[in-house]
Amino acid sequence: MKERRIIHIDMDYFYAQVEVRDNPMLKDKPVIVGGKASGRGVVATASYEAREMGVHSAMPMSRAHQLCPDGFYLTPRFEVYRAVSQQIMSIFHRYTSLVEPLSLDEAYLDITGLVKPTQSASQIAQMIRHDIWKETGLTSSAGVSYNKFLAKLASGMNKPNGLTIISYQNVHKLLMELDIGDFPGVGKVSKEKMHEQGIYTGKDLYQKSERDLIYLFGKKGKALYDRVRGKDEREVKSERIRKSVGAERTFSVDTNQDEEILRKIEMLCDKIEERLEKLQKSGYTVTVKIKTNEFVTHTKQHSMKTPVQSAHEIYQVAYDLYYAVKDPNVPIRLIGVTVGNLQEASFRNMTIYDFLG
DSSP states (O other): OOOOOEEEEEETTHHHHHHHHHOGGGTTSOEEESOOTTOOSBOSEEOHHHHTTTOOTTOBHHHHHHHOTTOEEEOOOHHHHHHHHHHHHHHHHHHOSOEEEEETTEEEEEOGGGOBTTBOHHHHHHHHHHHHHHHHSOOEEEEEESSHHHHHHHHTSSOSSOEEEOOTTTHHHHHHHSBGGGSTTOOHHHHHHHHHTTOOBHHHHHTSOHHHHHHHHTHHHHHHHHHTTTOOOOOOOSSOOOOEEEEEEEEEEEEOOHHHHHHHHHHHHHHHHHHHHHHTEEEEEEEEEEEETTSOEEEEEEEEEEEEOSHHHHHHHHHHHHHHHOOTTSOEEEEEEEEEEEEEOTTTTOOHHHHHO
């Protein structure tokens, strides 16, 4: 069996780069996309000039203004970003049908069938990056390896506008030196737990047995044991199965007024119903998320025996979840609703008489 060759392409500071491309006056300036001058919301992306001042994605806009008061703050133009993303994805599909998008600006490509003695995987990655630059005017970074984990890891190692190859020759040394926080699934809480166990680098992780890691971290422990050894059997899936549909909104002013928040929840449920109808889906699980004025996130979910699709059904569940998760004394900054555990909804509204005809 031919060994796989995977490319992970990641656009460089995508939203901000599109804005600079469309307005050359912003070149070499600290550009922050994701909110208005009021400081509400979070940073979607920032140019490298802004990053040098400490601004990064998912940072509260108020904090970004503190770090970079002279930055150029722009409201996202998602219709433009989606159009550019479609251009980029069409370039990918010229090379292979095995394309797995992760978001508007990144994707895995399985190019195993394209690799020949006269055409290496790295050459193909360079060709794709060249096409993206030529047709969109945007730079991208690529990682090339023999599995998805290593390809994605590689794409982030030489940004912006870089290409990194992880092979059998350099993989062990690279993983041993890797900070534990750079392994997939290791967030802030997991990282602190790792440090408590004396695990700071890949080398420390490598020395732990599979049994110990599973005991400490459950199912994630097995994945970590494999990843630090460069193992990842996941295939590039050209059709991603949608697992949930959701919507969320940030309030212009933090609030704990039930009436106002419930109106927003009702609006979100209407939007979710529209999306579910387009997808012809219904879902068994409803989740409500709140983010407080101190940026603490709380979620509560409920799974049902019968799937929901209509805004009314979703709202009834979300209403109870909201009251179960909220603290009446703590103002809310953001509210979100998600319907998950989706299934086909083609027979959802049929009755026995429809089948009897």
